[in-house]
Amino acid sequence: MSEKKARQEERIIFNNLLEQYLYQGLPVDSIDAKTAFTIHNLKDIHLELPYTSIVYRTNFFSFVFVKDAIGKYTTDEQTFNTSPGTIYFTNPGHFKSFEWKEIRDVHLVTLSESFLKENVHPKIFEEFPFLLAETVPPRTLQPEVFAEFEQLYLQIEKEYFSSSTYRTRMIGNLFVVLLLKIKEYFWEDYNPIYEGNRSSQIVKQFKRTLEQHYRDLVNGKADKVFRVQDYAAAQHLHPNYLSNVIKSKTGKPIGTWISEKTITEARTLLQHSPASIKQIAGQLGFTEATHFSNYFKKQTGISPVLYRKQHTS
Template sequence: MKEVEQKLIYNTLREQYISLDLPTDSIDAQSEFTIHNLKDIHNQLPYKSPVYRTNFFSFVFVKEGAGQYTTDEQVFVTVPGTIYFTNPGHFKSFEWRILEEVYLITLSEAFLKENVHADIFEEFPFLLAETVAPRVLPLDQFAEFETLYQLILKEYTGGSPYRNKMIGNLFVVLLLKIKDYFWNDYNPIYEGNRSSYIVKTFKQTLEKHFRDLSKGLVDKPLRVQDYADAQNLHPNYLSNVIKTKTGKSISTWITEKTITEAKSLLQNSSVSVKEIAFLLGFSESTHFSNYFKKYTQVSPVAYRKQHTST
């Protein structure tokens, strides 16, 4: 096992596995969605990962396995029947002692919005939760999830041109099952300490504002001061909490959200690049094009062509 002392951050699962000297044969280099059995990855047990952060969502389904995972210094045991998920920004690590059938699904925010639900965090607010304990289901309930993730696996390994849309529709059902079984009594007030609540409220405000921007309901991005005012906090205090808890500054969160929304509009609408620029708060379309290319290495026009020809 490769010893890694520093705390790492990964944008994709493939990037993470390469860094940790784990096999990547089953990981699609171009996909923002992955699913596989962890038994195929970890040939030597027990396995203990370094502490790391990710910029993607992870869902774990433990049919037959045992270990534990740690997120933001909270330790949770995983046993058969366990289901849990983590979202971007947290320090985490995991250990496995037994691995027979444990499926991991990872997906980006962009994939969620483009293929699962356009207003994903409004429909499924638990995805923004700071730290959520795993749930252990009885066999009959776990079997319902197993049917779904096996269908998702079948589509993932198939060659259909509609693969992502079919995965997205199946994943909607999976999220609805989670919402039904786990989160009917979800209440952010009971979620954790003060800083966790601040982070979650910031994420919700960010998400709502960009949704309003893309619909033309507001015409300019919020500043750090605006996010602080929304929670009656000093901007320096809010900035420190967000940076400490998520590993990313508020400006980075805003940049990533801007790019995600731009990609979604370019791929899923016929709105012109100029109109998209104005919707996202840019005064000039040239400024938007330069901004988009800086963070994606392609122009908005080229991105639209790449993603509407498939």
């Protein structure tokens, strides 16, 4: 892939399926723009086959139920074949593309993280931690097992196209059952702490970026402390997704990692640097020394002045 093409693809990030289909020139009649949840049969979308997509990123989850079709998809650098009876899902943030040679019955479900938390489960990643596994190989099931999933997603589809007052609530409850079925058949023993794929890479890259950024701050190569959005942008991830991966894999919120690193660097500078507290505050991205002092005391229980006095001869 050329550098120019890579840069172009890197900018193609879709926040919802409507954006994606409009960009790709695909039919959008079955897409409800008012909800962060969609479900439809891909045979109604890909009217001309074979079809090969562009490479892109999304900020939403996709679940694909292949009852009868032939194709393949790529997530990051891994390519998987899809055949009748295949079920797979992809998560926000990574590069992906797909190809369909034949489609007779394939249901696609997409939903945002906010929809998952608001309508499926408020602690979605604690109940279903496998959702943080960025690259999960597809599973091809026996027809009788696939039929259990089909019954659920067809009921979800029925509610999606209904005008019921309880439409969203019923979709959320049915999707809980669907996720429980996935958990039962696929990932009952999944533990993200020991999972060594993309999620682990995300954590490692975050830690490297965190260390490098604070070196840059101390050396005057950066003048503001990165926010969660900045760390997410460094890996082309949605901030919420990065936060969830970091919390699941390390047990600590990303904000705790940042504050602990700030305090560690502050302590080192207070002990070993001749710089004034005002200068140290500036090095660590604080616009006012008083803000730094209040922050340091809140985190450590002691003021920077007293800490320096206690730890220097």
